[in-house]
Amino acid sequence: MTTALMLIDLQRIFAEPQSPWAAPDFDSAADSCRRLLAGWHGPVAVTRFVLPEQIMGAWQPYYRDWPFATDPANSALYDLVDGVDTTGAVAIDRPKFGKWDAATAAALPGVTELVLGGVSTDCCVLATALAAADDGIQVTIATDACAGATAADHQRALEAMALFAPMIRQSTVQEILER
Numbered sequence: 001m002t003t004a005l006m007l008i009d010l011q012r013i014f015a016e017p018q019s020p021w022a023a024p025d026f027d028s029a030a031d032s033c034r035r036l037l038a039g040w041h042g043p044v045a046v047t048r049f050v051l052p053e054q055i056m057g058a059w060q061p062y063y064r065d066w067p068f069a070t071d072p073a074n075s076a077l078y079d080l081v082d083g084v085d086t087t088g089a090v091a092i093d094r095p096k097f098g099k100w101d102a103a104t105a106a107a108l109p110g111v112t113e114l115v116l117g118g119v120s121t122d123c124c125v126l127a128t129a130l131a132a133a134d135d136g137i138q139v140t141i142a143t144d145a146c147a148g149a150t151a152a153d154h155q156r157a158l159e160a161m162a163l164f165a166p167m168i169r170q171s172t173v174q175e176i177l178e179r
Contacts, residue, residue, distance in 0.1 A: 008125050009047055015030065023148060029119060030084070033145045046091060049078070098127035113138040120147065122154060122156065141170045
C-alpha cells in the first residue's frame with residue numbers, strides 16, 4: 001500500500017484577503033499542510049487550480065460571475081503561497097475543481113491511498129476526494145489542514161464526506177503523522 005500526500009490549491013488566490021476567493025482560515029490550514037509536508041515520508045503531489053486554455057460549457061457563466069479570475073493582471077494570484085516546499089513533489093495543474101483523474105493516477109503510480117489537505121474543503125478538496133474514492137483510492141482528509149470558503153462551508157463539506165466512510169476517512173494532522 002502506497003500513500004501519497006496531496007496538497008490542494010495552496011495558492012495566493014485563496015490566501016490573499018483581497019481575493020474574492022479567499023478562505024478565511026487559509027493560513028491555519030496552510031500551516032497544518034506545511035507540518036504534514038515536513039513529516040511526510042512518501043510521495044507528494046501539489047496541485048494548482050488554473051484557468052483553462054479555452055473557457056467552455058458551464059465554465060462560461062462561472063467565470064462571468066468571477067471576472068477577476070480571468071484578468072491577466074491577476075495571473076500571479078494562481079501562484080503557490082510562499083513556504084510550501086515542492087521539491088520532489090508531483091505538480092498537478094488542472095482547470096477543474098477535482099484534481100484526481102487518469103492523468104493524476106498515472107503521475108502517482110502505485111498509489112492506493114491519498115491524504116488530502118488544502119482548500120477549499122467545500123470545493124476542490126471535496127471534488128478530489130469523491131473522484132479518488134470512486135476510482136478505488138482510500139482517502140483520508142486531514143481536517144485541520146483544510147479550509148473552506150467559510151467555517152460553516154468547511155464543516156458541511158466534512159459532514160458530506162463523512163457519508164462516504166469507510167472510503168473517505170477523516171483525521172487530524174497529528175493523528176496522520178503518528179501512524
